[in-house]
Amino acid sequence: MSLENMTAALGGADHPGADGPVPAEAPGRVRLRAFADNRLAVAGLAVVIALTLFAFIGPLLYHTDQVHTRLAAETLRPGPGHPLGTDNVGYDQLGRLMVGGQTTLEVAFGAAAVAVLLGVVWGATAGYLGGFADGLMMRVVDALLAIPALFLLIFLATVFKPSVLMLIIVVGVTAWLVPARLVRGEALSLRNREYVQAARTMGVRPPTIIFRHIVTNSIGTILVNATFQVADAILLVAALSFLGLGISPPATNWGAMLSDGLNYTYSGYWWLTYPPGIAIVLTVVAFNLIGDGLRDAFGLDTRRG
Amino acid sequence: MIRFLVRRCSQALVVLLLVSIIIFILLHLLPGGPARAILGTHATPTTIAAFNRENGLDSPLPVQYWHWLTGVLSGNLGFSYVLNQPVSSVLAQRLPKTAFLAGISVLLAVLIAVPVGLYQAVRRARLDDYVVTTVTFVLYSTPAFWVALLLIDVLAVRLHLFPAEAPQGAFSALFGDPSALVLPVATITLVTIAAYSRYVRSSVLDELAQDYVRMARSKGAGLRVVLLRHVLRNALSPVVTLLGVSLPFILSGTLITEQVFNYPGVGLLIFNAAEQQDYPVMLGVVLVVGAATVVGSLLADIVYAILDPRVRASVNGEAGR
Numbered sequence: 265m266s267l268e269n270m271t272a273a274l275g276g277a278d279h280p281g282a283d284g285p286v287p288a289e290a291p292g293r294v295r296l297r298a299f300a301d302n303r304l305a306v307a308g309l310a311v312v313i314a315l316t317l318f319a320f321i322g323p324l325l326y327h328t329d330q331v332h333t334r335l336a337a338e339t340l341r342p343g344p345g346h347p348l349g350t351d352n353v354g355y356d357q358l359g360r361l362m363v364g365g366q367t368t369l370e371v372a373f374g375a376a377a378v379a380v381l382l383g384v385v386w387g388a389t390a391g392y393l394g395g396f397a398d399g400l401m402m403r404v405v406d407a408l409l410a411i412p413a414l415f416l417l418i419f420l421a422t423v424f425k426p427s428v429l430m431l432i433i434v435v436g437v438t439a440w441l442v443p444a445r446l447v448r449g450e451a452l453s454l455r456n457r458e459y460v461q462a463a464r465t466m467g468v469r470p471p472t473i474i475f476r477h478i479v480t481n482s483i484g485t486i487l488v489n490a491t492f493q494v495a496d497a498i499l500l501v502a503a504l505s506f507l508g509l510g511i512s513p514p515a516t517n518w519g520a521m522l523s524d525g526l527n528y529t530y531s532g533y534w535w536l537t538y539p540p541g542i543a544i545v546l547t548v549v550a551f552n553l554i555g556d557g558l559r560d561a562f563g564l565d566t567r568r569g
Numbered sequence: 570m571i572r573f574l575v576r577r578c579s580q581a582l583v584v585l586l587l588v589s590i591i592i593f594i595l596l597h598l599l600p601g602g603p604a605r606a607i608l609g610t611h612a613t614p615t616t617i618a619a620f621n622r623e624n625g626l627d628s629p630l631p632v633q634y635w636h637w638l639t640g641v642l643s644g645n646l647g648f649s650y651v652l653n654q655p656v657s658s659v660l661a662q663r664l665p666k667t668a669f670l671a672g673i674s675v676l677l678a679v680l681i682a683v684p685v686g687l688y689q690a691v692r693r694a695r696l697d698d699y700v701v702t703t704v705t706f707v708l709y710s711t712p713a714f715w716v717a718l719l720l721i722d723v724l725a726v727r728l729h730l731f732p733a734e735a736p737q738g739a740f741s742a743l744f745g746d747p748s749a750l751v752l753p754v755a756t757i758t759l760v761t762i763a764a765y766s767r768y769v770r771s772s773v774l775d776e777l778a779q780d781y782v783r784m785a786r787s788k789g790a791g792l793r794v795v796l797l798r799h800v801l802r803n804a805l806s807p808v809v810t811l812l813g814v815s816l817p818f819i820l821s822g823t824l825i826t827e828q829v830f831n832y833p834g835v836g837l838l839i840f841n842a843a844e845q846q847d848y849p850v851m852l853g854v855v856l857v858v859g860a861a862t863v864v865g866s867l868l869a870d871i872v873y874a875i876l877d878p879r880v881r882a883s884v885n886g887e888a889g890r
Contacts, residue, residue, distance in 0.1 A: 403580065407587035410862040414821035415839055415855050422843045422851070423599060495710070502712040503825055507840060519712065526718050530726065541715050548710035 298561035305557020308550035315547055319365030328359025342535050349535040351521070352528065360521060361539055367517040368547070371431045371501050376493035378436025383443025384486055388478045390444070391451020392470065402448065405441045413438045414503055421509035428511065431504075435497050443489045450482035484562030491555035495548045502544055518544045573874055573881045581867040588859040589641065592852055593634050599848060607650060607849065646856065647849035651842070656853035659838065664857060665740050667834030671823050673750070674757035675812065682762050683808070686769025687801065690777060691792070701766070709763035713822050717756040717829040724752060735832035753830045757822050764818070768811050772804040779803075806876040813869025816862045 299305055342349040342357075349357050390401035420434045451474075454460055460477050468476075479486070502519025504510050510520045518540040525536030596603050604617040604626060612620075621627045625636065640646075646656035685701060692698045708716070725733035731751045736743050743750065776782065777800060785795045824836030831837065835854050842850035874881045 403583045403587055406580075406584045406863075407591055407859070409817065410584060410588055410866075411591070411855055411859040412817035412820040412824070412862070414824050415858055418824075418839055418843045419595060419851050419855060422846065499710070499712055503714065503821070506712065506714045506825065507828065507843075509843070522712065522715060526715070529718060529722055537715075541711070544712060545707060545710045549706050552706060552710065 295561040299557050302557040302560060304553045305560075308553030308557065311546055311550035312554065315365060315543065315550075316369060319362050319369055322362040323359065326359060326362070328356040330355055330359055330363045349533075351536055352524065357535055357539060360516065361518075361543065364516045364518045364521050364540060365543065367428060367511060367515060368498060368501065368519070368544075370428055371435065371517065372494045372497040372547075374428075374432035375435035375439060375497040375501075376490050378432060379439035379493050379497075380443050380486060380490045382436065382440035383445075383489075384447050384479055384482075386440065387444035387447030387449075388451045388474045388482070391448035392455050392474050392478055394452070394455065398448070398452075402445070405444050408438075409441045413500060417500065417504055418507065418509060421504060426504070426509060426511055428515070431501060431511065435500055439493055439496060439500075443486065443493070446485050446489055447479075447482050450485055451478045454478050454481055484558070488555050488559045488562065491551050491558060495551035495555070498544060498548055498551075570874065570881050574871065577867060577870055577874075581863055584863050585860060588863065589638055589856070590634070592856045592859070593637060595855070596637075596848070596852055597630070603848075605848075607648075641856070646853040649842075649847055649850045651845045651847040652850065656849050659850060660835065660853055660857055662740075663833060663835045663838050664861075666743065666832070667820075667823055667827070667836060668861075669740075669743060670750075670753060670827070670832060670834060671757065671819050674754050674761065674823075675819060677754065677758045678761040678765055679808070679812070681758070682765030683769050683801075683805065685762070686766040687773055687796065687804075689766065689770040690773035691796070693774065705763035705766055708759050711760070713756060713760045713825045714829055716759055717752070717826055720752050720755055721829075733830070735827075735830040737831075737833060753826050753832050756826045756829070757819065760822050761815070761819060764815060765808070765811065769804065769808060772807055773800055776800045776804045806873055809873045809876065810866075810869050813866030816865045820858055820862070 347358050351357055351360060386401060386405070390398045393401075416438050417434060420438075424430050424434065426434070454477065457477075460473060463473050463477060498519075501510065501517060502522065505517060505519035506523040510517060521540035522537055522544065525533065525540065528536050599605050604620045604624075605612060608616060608620060626633060644657050646660065648654075649656050649659060652659055685705075689698045689701050721733045724730045732746070732749045733752065734749065735753055736746045736749045781799060782795055785799055786792075790798075820836070823834065824840065826832065827834045827836035828840050835858060839851055839854040842848075842854070
């Protein structure tokens with residue numbers, strides 16, 4: 265759980281996002297401008313775009329063999345032919361960084377999407393229903409939140425053999441709790457608005473109200489949290505890889521590259537650790553900056569950061 | 570206060586019950602169920618069926634849950650055939666160590682984060698605020714295991730200041746060599762400071778915008794007096810709840826740290842259990858850690874309510890959480 269998520273969990277029930285001032289004209293454009301004015305957030309976005317291009321377009325321009333090991337060419341220093349050297353089984357480190365980046369970003373985006381989707385459905389339903397159902401649904405969230413993510417993930421990763429898809433599901437399933445709480449808080453205040461009551465009186469079915477009115481009006485909160493979820497997932501997957509529960513070779517991710525490289529710290533093979541390590545830190549910082557910028561642009565509670 | 574306590578405690582009880590149900594579901598999520606957990610991955614369907622019949626595992630799930638729950642409540646967390654010990658006695662050895670490591674680290678993190686956050690709030694949007702924000706952001710965004718290994722590389726291997734391995738053996742051994750605790754504690758503290766200081770910063774900023782601050786200032790109170798006597802007191806009580814809420818985060822960090830420094834707590838225990846597919850131990854750890862988190866955040870909420878009467882007043886709903 266990230267620091268953003270952690271503090272968000274505190275303010276889930278009563279944060280003022282939904283009651284904030286409503287911009288009079290073209291709210292989308294106002295928010296876009298507010299986001300664009302935040303230089304750190306724009307820098308974060310630029311970093312994310314650059315790293316995504318690097319990971320997905322890079323391999324088209326820079327061809328390396330990332331399937332067959334070449335033990336004769338292991339741990340070569342950076343030099344001609346291998347700008348970032350080679351790793352402990354002879355893979356070109358720069359090419360590896362691209363392949364690892366693909367997995368890292370795929371899992372992070374996928375897990376964030378799963379988490380936010382689950383959380384939004386659960387939280388909006390609980391908040392809209394209110395009463396006993398809400399109480400019970402939120403206690404389930406409390407119970408799952410009480411189990412530290414990494415402990416649960418270790419168990420799940422032992423039972424289900426990790427692949428990209430499995431990691432997305434497993435990380436997503438442990439991460440949906442905070443978005444659920446946030447959206448539930450929004451729903452609690454939105455369900456008493458006139459237009460929601462009007463819709464109910466006109467006989468609109470609850471699922472339609474939940475999706476058309478509650479979810480759309482919580483979109484700021486959802487978007488901000490989704491951004492932090494991506495950052496979180498990257499760190500969680502890195503931790504899992506370090507514990508040896510990541511994806512098996514020749515597939516890799518930055519976390520796995522970093523933890524493999526750390527075995528060679530004492531040999532002075534810095535190119536095995538710093539490139540993937542810095543890539544992780546850069547991406548996580550970038551997503552946090554974007555999240556901060558989005559939160560300001562949507563005028564949400566600053567306490568949650 | 571009584572109403573608050575009753576409400577909050579009954580909530581915690583429901584959550585504890587749900588935690589136990591989740592663990593029970595996990596136990597049955599295993600291919601082969603609890604029998605596979607005990608007999609291991611090589612058990613044949615016939616032996617599993619025989620085992621299930623002998624141990625009442627073929628009875629309806631609610632009945633099984635009831636038996637399991639009553640067992641857990643009387644301290645029977647199952648038996649680890651890998652370690653050849655009851656899970657409860659393994660946990661009794663390991664849990665105090667993790668509590669000690671996490672406790673010291675949290676205490677240190679708070680002691681550092683409060684002044685840092687306060688300073689940042691006062692210096693808001695100046696260069697030093699940005700510098701501190703950047704440093705904490707980077708620390709937070711660095712995988713904990715990398716932080717730990719960088720600390721080892723610099724402070725243990727190059728400078729020989731502290732040992733790279735935690736003290737082994739009994740709980741009392743932890744105090745025998747305090748220098749061996751420095752690096753594990755530093756790792757958890759470093760990755761936790763970021764979260765706390767950011768929270769303190771915005772909490773103080775909220776308070777600084779209040780009327781009572783302007784009032785005190787206009788009556789001639791100095792900034793230092795206002796900060797220490799008024800703002801800090803109001804800004805710190807929510808930090809108590811943050812401690813409760815951040816427990817799972819800290820325990821996840823503790824797991825990584827224990828693995829890096831070979832610190833014999835529950836984090837290392839669950840890691841080793843995962844390697845050996847020792848499911849009874851894994852689930853025992855998850856259960857105990859989950860329960861500890863529920864109790865921890867309950868205590869934090871109660872302390873918060875004692876510190877801030879407004880919380881008690883809003884018994885209704887979750888406004889106090």
